[in-house]
Amino acid sequence: MKLIVIGAGYVGLVTGVCLASKGHKVTIVERSKERLDLLKRDVSPIYEPGLEELMKRFHNNIAFVSNLSDGYSGQNIFFLCVGTPQAPDGSADLQDVYDSVESILKYCKEESLLVIKSTVPVGTNNSIQEMVAQRRKKIHVVSNPEFLQQGKAVLNTLYPSRLVIGAEDEYSIGVMKELYKDFNCPTVCVNRASAEMIKYASNNYLALKISYINEVANLCDKTGADVMDVVKGMSFDKRIGSDFLQPGIGFGGSCFPKDTKALLHVAKEHGMEFKTIQSLIEINEDQKYKLIEKAEKKLGNLCDKRIAVLGLTFKAGTDDVRESPAIAIVKRLIECGAEVNAWDKMAIEVCKKKLNHEKITYCNSIEECLKDADACFITTEWTDIVNVDAEVFLNYMKTPFVFDGKNCLNREYLKTHGIIYEGIGCR
Ligand code: UGA
Secondary structure (H helix, E strand, C coil): CEEEEECCCHHHHHHHHHHHHCCCEEEEECCCHHHHHHHHCCCCCCCCCCHHHHHHHCHHHEEEECCHHHHCCCCCEEEECCCCCECCCCCECCHHHHHHHHHHHHHCCCCEEEEECCCCCCCHHHHHHHHHHHCCCCEEEEECCCCCCCCCHHHHHHCCCCEEEECCCHHHHHHHHHHCCCCCCCEEEECHHHHHHHHHHHHHHHHHHHHHHHHHHHHHHHHCCCHHHHHHHHHCCCCCCCCCCCCCCCCCCCCHHHHHHHHHHHHHHCCCCCHHHHHHHHHHHHHCCHHHHHHHHHHCCCCCCEEEEECCCCCCCCCCCCCCHHHHHHHHHHHCCCEEEEECCCCHHHHHHHCCCCCEEECCCHHHHHCCCCEEEECCCCHHHHCCCHHHHHHHCCCCEEEECCCCCCHHHHHHCCCEEECCCCC
């Protein structure tokens, strides 16, 4: 089948390339010239395992263009994958979505499918369908949310947990099923509003799980319980499971922070207070600074103390620092008057540009980062950080205080070698 994907961000690029790998002919529209230049050379502008290999392998099935007029040659399936960033009031900014719909309306002549993959507030797909009807175009709007995780995006797309099709006519469902026939997963066919809600409810539920276990961890800190043992004990209950119960410094990234606020906003617009979501947003905001509170308890005022921050991305396996708790921590440390040494596996260069301050020293190695530090904060679970030898902490740091914001280090090993260790909800 022939299709056009609008937007070569995480969702659009990965979806387009994975559909091309199943034999479809995919044209991807990307307006950024810088990205387009890379894409045309089969270079991925994002770090995503397996993506570049697929781009190269299925090169003949993929074309990259800078605008719809260059790419449109009668295709009748459009995938809309543009960003929906957070507006100042917490709602989702739909400007790019509506601009893209306008250009599709301009060029599209045949009976077509407009598949919305962008995460949009409940009701948006229906309002797009109304826009289409006003122009008397035969375009069927379908909501088809994605559930891919950064760092595993290719795997999540090729082997999805489920396929959600929000469509309101048999023609659309038929085309969608044909398009995805080589993807082996359960298919949930619902109306457009339910599909949009499935996306928000899923992300918000995962964010809620994280905030819940973070609160349990904070209580463990006060009571002497060990949160890692608590999680283990809970996880054997199949109704609870073990996923998304890793305590730490809170969630970040381009999805959870934005989608929690957007759902809260949707609820408010409908006159409802969504209390669990309101609370989880507050919990997550406070959670970012737990390591600083812990360090202050041990070291006193952090002014002029040197803190080694290991990890800047919002999680391991990505170069993305959007809404990263590590960045919030570095900023707060600076406000406290601390000197910061920072290291990351993937994001040093981008951080040098984004967060430049005389009190921040970006380091080329973990050893350099730890040198003369009064304390070390673990803020991303990179394997290189998880595997740091106790001797390295002891040899390089002024005092071996290690505050583990991801509960990812081998604390028994570190403690027996003289490290003063503290995690979130465990010691
Ligand atoms: C998230 C969802 O997991 C995907 O299903 C969804 O498709 C995607 O958002 C999206 O809407 O596009 P992602 O943002 O890539 O994916 O990241 P996650 O792996 O979910 O992690 C999010 C944050 O939660 C990270 O900061 C991570 O460190 C934190 N986290 C995750 C925890 O603190 N504890 C956990 O147990 C799990």
